[in-house]
Amino acid sequence: MGKGGHNTRIGNTDDQQADLASLSAPPHRLPTLSEIKVKLPAHCFRSTVRESMSYVVKDVIYVALAFIVMYQIQNRFQYGFLLFPIYWCVQGTLYTSLFVLGHDCGHSSFSTYPLLNDIVGTILHTWILTPYYTWKITHNKHHKNTGNIDKDEIFYPQRGSPFEPSLIDDILSWLPGIGWFYYLLNGYSPRTINHFNPFEPIFYNRNLLGVSCSLLAYVGMCYSMYLYGCSFGFMNLVAYHLIPVFLFASYMVIITMLHHTELDVPWYADSEWNNVKGQLSTVDRDYGCVHSVIHTIGTHQIHHLFTKVPHYHLEEATMHFRKTFPDLVRYSDEPILSAFRRMFKIFIHQRGIDYDVRVFTYKEDGNVNKKQKNHNE
Numbered sequence: 332m333g334k335g336g337h338n339t340r341i342g343n344t345d346d347q348q349a350d351l352a353s354l355s356a357p358p359h360r361l362p363t364l365s366e367i368k369v370k371l372p373a374h375c376f377r378s379t380v381r382e383s384m385s386y387v388v389k390d391v392i393y394v395a396l397a398f399i400v401m402y403q404i405q406n407r408f409q410y411g412f413l414l415f416p417i418y419w420c421v422q423g424t425l426y427t428s429l430f431v432l433g434h435d436c437g438h439s440s441f442s443t444y445p446l447l448n449d450i451v452g453t454i455l456h457t458w459i460l461t462p463y464y465t466w467k468i469t470h471n472k473h474h475k476n477t478g479n480i481d482k483d484e485i486f487y488p489q490r491g492s493p494f495e496p497s498l499i500d501d502i503l504s505w506l507p508g509i510g511w512f513y514y515l516l517n518g519y520s521p522r523t524i525n526h527f528n529p530f531e532p533i534f535y536n537r538n539l540l541g542v543s544c545s546l547l548a549y550v551g552m553c554y555s556m557y558l559y560g561c562s563f564g565f566m567n568l569v570a571y572h573l574i575p576v577f578l579f580a581s582y583m584v585i586i587t588m589l590h591h592t593e594l595d596v597p598w599y600a601d602s603e604w605n606n607v608k609g610q611l612s613t614v615d616r617d618y619g620c621v622h623s624v625i626h627t628i629g630t631h632q633i634h635h636l637f638t639k640v641p642h643y644h645l646e647e648a649t650m651h652f653r654k655t656f657p658d659l660v661r662y663s664d665e666p667i668l669s670a671f672r673r674m675f676k677i678f679i680h681q682r683g684i685d686y687d688v689r690v691f692t693y694k695e696d697g698n699v700n701k702k703q704k705n706h707n708e
């Protein structure tokens with residue numbers, strides 16, 4: 332169990348704390364997905380085009396307004412450029428909200444119409460320089476293997492990779508957005524993949540059309556940015572669009588790591604893994620004043636258990652889940668940036684594990700990588 336401000340708690344109360352390691356070897360049979368699903372309101376699994384599109388329209392309007400207001404401030408006031416850092420934070424957060432809507436499209440929780448999902452997802456993700464269809468495929472693979480050391484997509488412990496000081500790790504701790512673009516280009520070692528290569532085995536054959544259309548849209552976006560830069564200046568492009576994209580990318584690295592990395596949250600070897608254990612090995616976190624702006628993406632356990640729940644029903648479904656299964660809840664109320672700094676350091680030092688480890692958890696002790704244990708269930 333973590334100590335102090337980074338405790339991961341059951342429910343929302345400070346006095347209801349549980350040993351997270353108990354979920355590594357639960358004292359009773361875990362419920363099946365069906366047994367969990369029947370405890371949640373049926374409407375939480377239903378999305379409507381009208382409601383989903385209303386969020387798209389609102390977010391696009393907010394993004395446009397942020398740009399217009401900053402443009403007017405810069406041009407009307409002599410020192411208006413001093414407000415750019417505020418604009419970057421606001422727009423980077425709004426770009427993250429666009430990503431979450433596209434993420435719903437990739438899970439078909441946006442609507443029941445696959446073509447509409449892919450069109451909306453491609454537009455939203457391409458705007459923030461994310462290749463929609465290829466990321467959709469690898470992300471769904473992540474969901475099918477969450478918490479599996481041997482098959483997951485990102486931030487999994489690495490077998491046979493002892494800790495060694497690295498400049499890139501130091502850079503990523505301060506500029507995590509770099510890690511997002513590195514992942515898109517190269518995947519997460521040792522299971523590397525290039526999200527811009529349509530001929531990767533996971534993308535080829537039946538996904539080739541969707542992958543190709545998505546990447547063509549990406550090329551079109553890059554060309555549009557080039558034309559914008561030629562017309563209005565490339566520094567203008569950097570200030571108004573690329574820096575917010577980088578802040579969105581930083582959000583993505585922080586959010587993704589904190590979803591799946593915390594003290595005592597188990598990672599399983601393939602021989603020990605099953606779907607319910609894997610999906611429960613995620614952590615709900617509150618993102619404070621931007622939690623609702625980024626569409627409650629921090630409410631993650633229910634999303635992993637049931638990807639068809641649209642973002643606007645996650646909080647309600649989570650409330651029922653916590654009430655019915657309090658011993659399965661993972662929740663942290665630690666401030667996000669401090670949680671990331673703390674867990675990223677622990678992750679870097681402890682992510683290298685032995686080849687025969689069957690169940691692995693991060694510990695407060697920095698020397699835990701020298702004390703790994705095999706757990707027999």
